[in-house]
Amino acid sequence: MAKVVVIGANGFIGSHLVDSLASAGHTVTAFDRFSSRSPTFTPQGVNLLQGEFLSRADLEEAVRGQDHVFHFLSTTTPATAEADPTLDIRTNVAQTVELLEACVSAGTQHVFFASTGGAIYGPQDKAEYAETDRALPISPYGIGKLTIEHYLHYFQKTHGLSSTALRISNPYGTRQKPNKKQGLIPIALRQIALGRPVVRLGSGSMVRDYVYVEDLVRMITPLVGQATEHNLYNLGSGAGHSVSEIIESLRRVTDTDFEVRELPTPPTFVDRVVLNTARYRAEFGTTPLTALDDGVRLTYEEIREDTNA
Known part of the structure; x- marks a missing residue:
């Protein structure tokens, strides 16, 4: 068993990851601001560490004595990065470099980074994307994630810091914050619960690879302490659902004939992204x-x- 810290432990994926790692017997430290709400994960046996991602001193404290660091915090969403690309560079990218420097100083064994499989491949008109396909992001959010992946390679080459980038598809599930305006399923469900129209971008033909969050963390947890063949993995369901199919699922589940309002699709949105997960499944x-x-x-x-x- 290992000593691990989850950066962004009270976030959507991070909170589920804390539960999964703790259940697997690892000694877990949960690092987050914990400013707006109490822990959403099961806190029993988990070390809570309150701190700011943008504070170098707080990051140094978070990684001190840890075997593995899970970097699952993002200061931006695709929408906020689009509105201000420099924010993503100044906070996500720059501060991740500081985190990696802190990991080197602390003697961290391995860093796991939550990258994106939904935005990083860009529009290449493929039925599905494997890790060997080129990453051609056209959104600031995807560009930032790819930049961090490159810094992982840099720190591995120059400092011997072992790392794994996880290109995660479109996760959804409990503990997701609909008010962050990220994720079709939780945003639409909140609108339905409030009796409001659901917004659909475009005609509904856009296809994404949706994976339930608890399935996702079950994929991630076995990576701890394993000698893997690769430092990059796609994580998703491996299947695609169109926006129209998602809306039909929402109708079935909620038994509600809600109104759908169509808005133009942003120019940085990709029409189809489905991840090939054969590399992960083979191992x-x-x-x-x-x-x-x-x-x-x-x-x-x-x-x-x-x-x-």
Whole structure:
């Protein structure tokens, strides 16, 4: 078992990852601001460390004595990075470099970075994307993630800091914050719970690879302490669903005939992104996946409860 710290531990994926790592028997430190809400993960046996990602001193404290560092915090979303690309550079990219420097000084064994599989490949008109395909992002969010991946390579070459980039598809599920305006499923479910119209970008033909968050963290946890063949993995369901198919799932689950309002598709959105996960499955096997309607139902139950609270 290892000593691990999750940077962004109270976030959507991070909180589920804390639970999964702790359940696997690892000694987990949860680093986050914890400013707006109490821990959403199960805190029993987890070391809570409150701090600011933008503070070098706080990062140094977070990684001190840790075997593995999970960098699952982002200061921007695709929308906020689009609105101000320099914000992504000044905060996400620059501060990740400081985090990597802190890891080198602390003697960290391995860094796991939550990259993006949804934005990093760009528009290449492929049925699916493998890790060997070129990364050609056209959005500031994707460009920032790819830049950090390059810095991982740099620190591995110059300082021997071992790392793994995880190109995650489109995760959804419980503990996702609809008010952050990231993620079609939680945003739409919140609108439905409030009796408001659901916004659809474009005609509904856009295809994404949706993966339920608990399935995702079950894919990540076995990587700890393993000698892997690669330093880059696609993580997703390996299947694509169009926006129209997602909306039909929302109708089935909520049993609601909600209104759909169409808005233009942003120019940096890619029409189709489905991830090839054969590299991961060849090393770690197949992870049982939650059916779309089941995952949507679990997500809706939480959102409806929060809305009615």
